Amino acid sequence: MLMIILxxxxxxxxxxxxxxxxxEHRYEYKPGDVLQTSRFVxxxxxxxxxxxxxxxxxxxxxxxxxxxxxxxxxxxxxTLIGMDTSGIIxxxxxxxxxxxxxxxxxxxKNFLDFLDxxxxxxxxxxxxxGKGISLDAITGATVxxxxxxxxxxxxxxxxxxxxxLIEYVKGTKRRISEKxxxxxxxxxxxxxxxxxxxxxxxxxxxxxxxxxxxLYFGIVTVPSIGRNVLGEKLFKATINRLKKGESAIFIASxxxxxxxGSGFARGGIFERFSIEQQDRGYAFxxxxxxxxxxxxxxxxxxxxxxxxxxxxxxxFESYSPFKFNLVLPYRMGGKKEFKSFSVEYQIPDRFLEx
Amino acid sequence: xxxxKSHKFNRRNFLKFxxxxxxxxxxxxxxxxxxxxxxxxxxxxxxxxxxxxxxGQLDDYYGFxxxxxxGEIRIIGVPSMREIHRIPVFNRECGSGxxxxxxSKKLLRGxxxxxTHHVHxxxxxxxxxxxxxxxxxxxxxxxxxxxxxxxxxxxxxxxxNIQGAHGLFPQRYPKTDWVVVNSEFxxxxxxxxxxxxAFNNPQEYYGMHTIIDAERMAVVCQIQVDENCDLAATxxxxxxxxxxxxxxxxxxxxxxxxxxxxxxxxVFNWKRIRAALAxxxxxxxxxxxxxxxxxxxxxxxxxxxxxxxxxxxxxxxDGKYAVVxxxxxxxxxxxxxxxxxxxxxxKIKPEDCIVAQPYIGLGPLHTTFDGRGNxxxxxxxxxxxxxxxxxxxxxxxxxxxxxxxxxxxIVDVLDIHYQVGHIMATMAETKGADGKWLVxxxxxxxxxxxxxxxLKPENDQLSDITGxxxxxxxDSPTYIEPHxxxxxxxxxxxxxxxxxxxxxxxPLAVTKNxxxxxxxxxxxxxxxxxxxxxxxxxKVKKGDKVTLIxxxxxEIVDLSNGVAISNYNINFVLGPQQTKSVTFTADKPxxxxxxxxxxxxxxxxxxxxxxxVEV
Numbered sequence: 021m022l023m024i025i026l027x028x029x030x031x032x033x034x035x036x037x038x039x040x041x042x043x044e045h046r047y048e049y050k051p052g053d054v055l056q057t058s059r060f061v062x063x064x065x066x067x068x069x070x071x072x073x074x075x076x077x078x079x080x081x082x083x084x085x086x087x088x089x090x091x092x093x094x095x096x097x098x099t100l101i102g103m104d105t106s107g108i109i110x111x112x113x114x115x116x117x118x119x120x121x122x123x124x125x126x127x128x129k130n131f132l133d134f135l136d137x138x139x140x141x142x143x144x145x146x147x148x149x150g151k152g153i154s155l156d157a158i159t160g161a162t163v164x165x166x167x168x169x170x171x172x173x174x175x176x177x178x179x180x181x182x183x184x185l186i187e188y189v190k191g192t193k194r195r196i197s198e199k200x201x202x203x204x205x206x207x208x209x210x211x212x213x214x215x216x217x218x219x220x221x222x223x224x225x226x227x228x229x230x231x232x233x234x235l236y237f238g239i240v241t242v243p244s245i246g247r248n249v250l251g252e253k254l255f256k257a258t259i260n261r262l263k264k265g266e267s268a269i270f271i272a273s274x275x276x277x278x279x280x281g282s283g284f285a286r287g288g289i290f291e292r293f294s295i296e297q298q299d300r301g302y303a304f305x306x307x308x309x310x311x312x313x314x315x316x317x318x319x320x321x322x323x324x325x326x327x328x329x330x331x332x333x334x335x336f337e338s339y340s341p342f343k344f345n346l347v348l349p350y351r352m353g354g355k356k357e358f359k360s361f362s363v364e365y366q367i368p369d370r371f372l373e374x
Numbered sequence: 375x376x377x378x379k380s381h382k383f384n385r386r387n388f389l390k391f392x393x394x395x396x397x398x399x400x401x402x403x404x405x406x407x408x409x410x411x412x413x414x415x416x417x418x419x420x421x422x423x424x425x426x427x428x429x430g431q432l433d434d435y436y437g438f439x440x441x442x443x444x445g446e447i448r449i450i451g452v453p454s455m456r457e458i459h460r461i462p463v464f465n466r467e468c469g470s471g472x473x474x475x476x477x478s479k480k481l482l483r484g485x486x487x488x489x490t491h492h493v494h495x496x497x498x499x500x501x502x503x504x505x506x507x508x509x510x511x512x513x514x515x516x517x518x519x520x521x522x523x524x525x526x527x528x529x530x531x532x533x534x535n536i537q538g539a540h541g542l543f544p545q546r547y548p549k550t551d552w553v554v555v556n557s558e559f560x561x562x563x564x565x566x567x568x569x570x571x572a573f574n575n576p577q578e579y580y581g582m583h584t585i586i587d588a589e590r591m592a593v594v595c596q597i598q599v600d601e602n603c604d605l606a607a608t609x610x611x612x613x614x615x616x617x618x619x620x621x622x623x624x625x626x627x628x629x630x631x632x633x634x635x636x637x638x639x640x641v642f643n644w645k646r647i648r649a650a651l652a653x654x655x656x657x658x659x660x661x662x663x664x665x666x667x668x669x670x671x672x673x674x675x676x677x678x679x680x681x682x683x684x685x686x687x688x689x690x691x692d693g694k695y696a697v698v699x700x701x702x703x704x705x706x707x708x709x710x711x712x713x714x715x716x717x718x719x720x721k722i723k724p725e726d727c728i729v730a731q732p733y734i735g736l737g738p739l740h741t742t743f744d745g746r747g748n749x750x751x752x753x754x755x756x757x758x759x760x761x762x763x764x765x766x767x768x769x770x771x772x773x774x775x776x777x778x779x780x781x782x783x784i785v786d787v788l789d790i791h792y793q794v795g796h797i798m799a800t801m802a803e804t805k806g807a808d809g810k811w812l813v814x815x816x817x818x819x820x821x822x823x824x825x826x827x828x829l830k831p832e833n834d835q836l837s838d839i840t841g842x843x844x845x846x847x848x849d850s851p852t853y854i855e856p857h858x859x860x861x862x863x864x865x866x867x868x869x870x871x872x873x874x875x876x877x878x879x880x881p882l883a884v885t886k887n888x889x890x891x892x893x894x895x896x897x898x899x900x901x902x903x904x905x906x907x908x909x910x911x912x913k914v915k916k917g918d919k920v921t922l923i924x925x926x927x928x929e930i931v932d933l934s935n936g937v938a939i940s941n942y943n944i945n946f947v948l949g950p951q952q953t954k955s956v957t958f959t960a961d962k963p964x965x966x967x968x969x970x971x972x973x974x975x976x977x978x979x980x981x982x983x984x985x986x987v988e989v
Contacts, residue, residue, distance in 0.1 A: 040906060123976045257869050286975070288930040306931045307873075313432050325430055 043093065043118040045128060051079040054102030054111025066179055069102070077104035078179055081115075085175040088333075089303065092163040092287040093118040099168070103143065103176050107185055112138040112172055124160045133157035134165060143176040144186065150347045150358035159356055163283045163291040166347065170294065170301050177299035188298040191340030195373040200243045205320035213245045213371065214238040215363050217346055221276070224350050224359060231275040233348060237363075239338055240270050240328065242371045250328070251316035258310075258328060265334025269295070270312055272326035277348050280325060284309070292349075295331065297342040304329045341366040423810065423838045425453035425848045433458075435800055435811070435861040436868075438493045438507055441465075442855030445488030447509055447520065452800065452861045453811050455836055455850035463518045463527050464488020464511045471946020472527075475954040476921075477880075481518075481530045489513035491857040492542045492606075495522075496550040496588060500610045500693070500805035502862050504870040506588065508553050510542040517542065517555055519591055523872045529591040534660035536582045536596070537561045541606030541617055541687075546804075550588045552644075554615040556603030557582045560624060563598060564659050576626045583617055583642055583667065583675075595651055597642060597667035597674055600624060605686050605740075609711055610693030610805060616641045618698055620683040632702070637684055638677040639698050639709060642667070643718050646674050676717050678724040680707045681731075686740035686796075690749070691807035695729070695764060697749055699738040705731045706738055706751055708767060732767035732783050734760050740858075742799040744839050745807030748785060752797035752814060759797060759814050759837065761785040761844055788844040790835050792818040796858040799839060803860055812837040812844065815856055823851045832856060873931045873950070880953035884908075884925040896920045896960075902935040902948060903927040904974035905981040913986045916963045923955040924948060928974075936971025939985055947972050960987045 051060045057069040057076045066080035082089075082099040091097050097117040102110040112135045121131055134157040147153050149165050158165055180186045208214045219232045240246030240258060247255040249270055258268055271293065273279050283291040288306045295302045312326030336342075347360045427433055433451030441448055445465030449458045466473030466486035473479065473486040489512040496506040507520040515536050519529040533539055538558030544550040560579035562572035572578035581603040585594040601619035608615045619638045625631035647665065650656065656663040667675045681703030688697050689711070696709040708730040716722045737755030744750065750761045767783035796815045801808045819833035831851035838845040877883045884899040887908035891897075896918045901908035902925070914920055926935045926948035937954075938945040941962060946954050969982035 120976070253865055285932070286930065307929070311432065313430075 040118070043120055043122075044116070045114075045118065046116045047114070049100050049113055049115045051100075051102075053113050054100050055079050055104075056110070065182070075105055077102060077110055078183060079103075080175060080179050082171045082175040085178045086171050089167055089171050089174070089301075090289070091117065091119050091167045092161070092283070092289065093120060094288070097164075097168055097171055099171055099175070101172055101175055101179075103179065105185065107143045107176075107180055109138045109141050109143065109172070109176060114168075119161065119164045121158065121161050121164060126158055126161060130158050131161075131164075134168070138172055143173060143180060146362065147173055148345055148347060148360040148362070150360035151362075155358055162281075162347075162349070162358075163287050163289050166291045166294075167289070167303070170303065174299060174301050181299050191337050193337070194339040196242050196338065196367070197371050197373050198243055200247055203244060203248050204318035205248075205315065208238070208245060208248060208317060209236075211368050211370070212366075213242070213368050214249070215344070215365050217344075217361050217363055219275075219277075219348065219359075219361065224348075224352075224357075226350060226352060232350065233273055233275040233277040233279065233346075235271065235273040235275075235279055235346065237269055237271045237344055237365070239365075239367055240268050241338060242367055244371050245367075246270075248317040249315055249320075250312070254316075254328075262330065265336075267331040267336050267338040268328055269331065270326065270328050272312060272315060272323040274321065274324045277350070278325055279346060279348075280327060281349075290329075291347070293344065293346045295336075295342050295344050297336060297340060300335055302331050302333070302336060308332060339367060339372055422845075423453070423840055423847075425455065425811075425836055425838075427451065427454040427456075432864065434864055436864060437813070437859055437861045438495070439852070439856040439859040440490040440493045440509060441853075442491065442857055443487075443489045443513070444854065445486075445490055445511070445513075447490060447493055447507065448852075448856065449525065450834075450859070452813070453836060453848070455834065455848055457852075459525060461520055461525055461527065463490055463509060463520070464514065464516065464530075468945050469947065471954060474944060475946050475956055477954055478527075481527060483530075483532070485514045485516075487513060488516070491540060493858065493860060494542060494544050494803065495860060495862060496544055497546045497804070498549045500546050502804060502866050503549070504862075504867050506550070508542060508544055508588070510539045510555055512538055512540055512558070515539040515557075517553065517586055517591075519588070522867060523870055524875065525871065531586060531591045531593070533584050533586075533593060534662055535561075535563050535565070535664065536584060537565070538602075539584075541604055543606040543608045543615065544588065545612060545615075546608050546610050547612040552594060552615075553586045553588050554606050554608065554617075554642075555584045555586065556606045556617045557584070558602050558604050560600075560602050560621065563664070576624050579624060579626075580668075581619065582664075583615065583640070585615075585647070593662045595647065595656060595663040595665055597647065597665045597672075599640060599667045599675070600669050601638060601640060601677075603640070604684075607687045607689050607696060609689060609696075611711075613644055614641050614711070614714060615644065616687055616696060618680070618684045618687050620685070620701070632683060635682050636679045637682055639680050639684065639687060639696065639707070640667075640675050640677050641714055641717075641724075642675045643673075646718075650674060673718070676714070676724045678707075678709060678717075678727055680728075681705060685738075688741045688743070688803075690764060691743050691745050691802065691805050693805065697741040697751075697764075699740055699751060700734070701737060701739060701754075704733055704736050704738065706734050706741060706749075707731050708764065730764075730767040730771040730783075732762060732770070732778070733781055734762065735787070739794070740796045740798075742797050742802040742812065743807050744799055744809030744812075745802070746809050748809075750797060750799060750812060750839065750844070752794040754793055754795065757790055757792045757794065757816075759788045759790055759794065759812065759844055761787075761839075786843045788837065788846055790814045790816055790846070791822050791833060791849070792816055792820055798859050798861060800861040801863060806863075808863070809839055811861065812839045813859060813861070815852075815859065817855070819849075819851060822849050829854070874929060875949055875952040877925065877951040877953070880925075882923050882955060883953045884923055889913075891918075894918050898922045900924050901927050902937065902970070902981075904933060904935055905970070905977035907968065907970075907981065907983045909983055911984040911986060912968075913988060914960045915988050916960060918960045918987075919957065920960050921955060921957045923953065925953040926950055933974060934972045935974050935981070937968060938971045939968050940966045942966060942985075945971060960985075963987045963989045 055069045057071045059070040060067040065084045100113045217235045221228045281292045290304045308330040310328045435452035437450035437452040439448040447461040462472035495502040536557035540558035541556040545552045583597040602621040603617040621631045683702045685701040686699045698707040710729045713727040735753035735756040741751045762783040770777040814835045816833040836848040966985040
């Protein structure tokens with residue numbers, strides 16, 4: 021059995037954040053906890069596990085690979101992950117987190133139960149909360165679940181890519197064309213500069229044939245997309261806000277459901293959507309966000325909800341394909357369910373330089 | 375009490391204007407038929423503009439409203455007319471802790487009552503630049519500056535030598551280097567024991583036109599005049615500022631103030647003021663350079679006679695005209711600004727700058743503009759908003775009295791409810807006046823809202839002005855008593871407003887919790903990070919002078935923390951990354967809970983700590 025140390029801090033005046041320890045959960049670990057082998061060889065950022073002198077898999081700590089992914093608490097959930105040589109997860113163990121799950125009536129065991137569904141999963145699969153990963157064990161802790169899922173899969177994919185288990189072909193760098201063409205909303209959609217996710221209540225198995233969500237998104241750093249969608253002024257202001265290597269997308273929707281959700285109000289993180297490119301994932305925080313209330317392009321519908329989101333960091337390749345992931349909660353009877361959707365996006369060739 | 379012997383005013387020429395006004399009143403109002411049937415059903419542009427802003431959508435304009443004797447500024451979303459925020463300025467405000475914290479007390483200097491009338495924004499080339507707001511305090515004669523990025527007062531200037539700091543206007547061109555403020559009440563100068571012989575001699579009471587450096591927030595100079603200085607305006611070329619005066623009589627009673635049948639629009643020449651300052655032609659009174667602008671003693675200003683007891687002066691967005699409202703005359707006076715140079719040069723008489731004096735209605739107070747050549751004037755006694763065409767008024771003036779009698783300039787008359795004071799259209803005080811919405815700030819709501827007792831709200835009425843007729847669409851109650859407002863396009867302001875404070879802009883920002891004692895002075899430095907204060911208890915001794923400095927370390931947008939000390943009358947709020955401090959004497963022994971007042975977290979109620987005052 022594993023020894024679990026749950027640190028429960030008491031306050032000492034003048035010790036600063038002493039009280040925060042109450043929310044912190046730290047556990048002891050060893051590589052063997054997540055990969056059944058006897059011998060480990062430490063490498064840079066991971067362990068190789070050997071069974072009878074044969075490489076059996078890898079064990080790694082998430083903070084070495086995806087430290088920037090932070091949960092509701094604003095802190096990274098440090099996770100020990102094991103993976104065999106075919107890319108199947110062999111074990112997952114959270115070794116530190118301060119997610120305030122206790123606030124929503126959950127116990128630490130619920131969190132551990134959530135993690136129990138990962139062993140046996142293939143990292144090449146499309147696994148998101150609502151698709152292959154169930155939120156049942158920690159219903160309500162959506163941000164925690166979404167971020168924890170991203171931590172496990174992205175860390176694993178990064179290690180897999182690093183060790184040659186899977187190979188990502190780096191996109192050929194292409195410049196975005198600065199040439200501006202005036203395009204209507206419908207022209208932007210038909211040229212696939214703007215992509216759409218449309219879900220009816222019928223498709224979710226709930227009553228009626230209402231639009232549950234009719235969502236549009238696209239990269240706005242392309243002048244022929246951004247200037248048409250945002251108008252001259254907001255387009256310029258958006259471009260001016262970007263640091264080197266950053267990009268920006270817009271999302272706008274109509275329908276009953278909200279892509280923004282409300283997790284960002286207190287947690288600062290948008291838990292219902294993210295983008296993914298090869299082994300890299302990008303979640304969005306409130307500091308990456310500006311409200312968008314109307315679309316300037318001709319023929320554009322009025323929108324119920326919209327936002328401009330900056331893709332932070334400098335490793336996002338706006339010229340390469342990426343996936344837009346959306347997780348939508350809905351109620352089936354009294355029960356909260358989740359369904360996720362993914363759409364591939366690539367800037368149309370005409371907006372990239374030859 | 376009137377002393378008008380010295381003015382060089384051509385009475386016959388004046389009557390050319392004033393006389394017509396009297397005639398119009400006497401003869402009754404001859405309005406075009408369609409103007410009387412003005413309650414139009416829809417805008418002539420076809421699609422109706424809606425004031426309804428659906429959930430999740432945002433308003434098109436930031437409305438900045440003064441708060442009158444609440445001493446604050448309010449931010450109203452236009453066209454929904456929802457109150458979005460209040461900026462405490464000259465008042466004590468427990469919601470934010472203004473007047474309670476050391477930072478705000480340093481600005482208020484013991485005066486936490488005020489009377490704000492006119493809010494205006496800083497300009498670059500006749501358009502708002504989104505940097506500052508300025509507002510007057512008529513009560514304690516101050517001018518405050520609000521930085522728009524935090525929507526918070528950053529400077530308060532006490533203006534010496536004046537009372538009734540009223541009309542305020544920033545320089546519009548090339549940018550706001552100067553702000554002018556007028557003193558509505560004449561007083562002795564200086565008004566202290568050294569000048570007590572003037573106390574009982576109103577002839578030695580003076581008005582002041584004060585010029586303030588907008589960046590330094592310091593008085594540049596004051597121009598002393600005999601008259602009182604009521605409302606203020608600046609032109610669009612950076613050449614002039616002006617004020618209306620309704621007490622050229624130096625009266626101290628109503629009847630005295632009403633004695634003369636004309637008063638003035640006084641125009642100040644900035645080039646000459648700069649030259650006089652450079653030449654040292656001033657006296658220093660209470661640390662301020664005071665220039666002599668008195669009648670017959672100065673070339674710094676000219677006096678354009680207007681019908682008695684005028685009120686507002688507003689400049690048309692094309693920069694061509696100043697429109698002065700008659701108040702007790704049913705007319706407005708249109709002054710062509712391009713003629714001012716000739717008047718200052720003595721080539722024409724001041725009254726020759728007047729190009730029209732159209733009939734408007736009983737009690738015209740203020741004028742605003744739609745950017746399409748029309749003016750809309752608030753008419754107090756009639757309780758109307760009157761839309762009129764400036765070019766047509768000038769044309770009729772040229773044609774003569776018969777043409778004028780037909781009131782060809784009047785486009786529409788809208789009844790309002792009731793007794794309008796200021797009036798303002800969207801962007802109307804800029805060269806980008808867009809003629810979309812009009813707000814009539816009515817002083818009396820009477821029966822327009824649920825009866826809330828004897829003290830009733832004001833009634834701000836919104837009208838769509840995109841069509842030929844004014845289309846009244848919405849009433850909104852406002853707590854006493856906004857006087858004036860401006861409405862600024864959202865795209866100008868929104869990108870400049872910050873979500874969080876720059877933590878280290880405050881020199882005392884706390885990063886490490888500590889309690890330090892120096893004799894009887896105890897300094898407590900503490901962080902707040904929902905739902906936890908950085909300290910769980912603080913112990914002091916009875917009689918200690920305690921300074922509590924708190925920094926909110928949350929970065930999340932809209933995550934504020936409150937700090938309240940039970941039974942110590944201390945309460946303030948910290949926005950994300952903000953620091954505030956309070957200093958007080960721990961005079962009551964006991965255990966006092968310090969708690970968070972601003973709902974911050976699921977464990978907000980548990981966000982508290984003990985403040986123990988030992989015997």
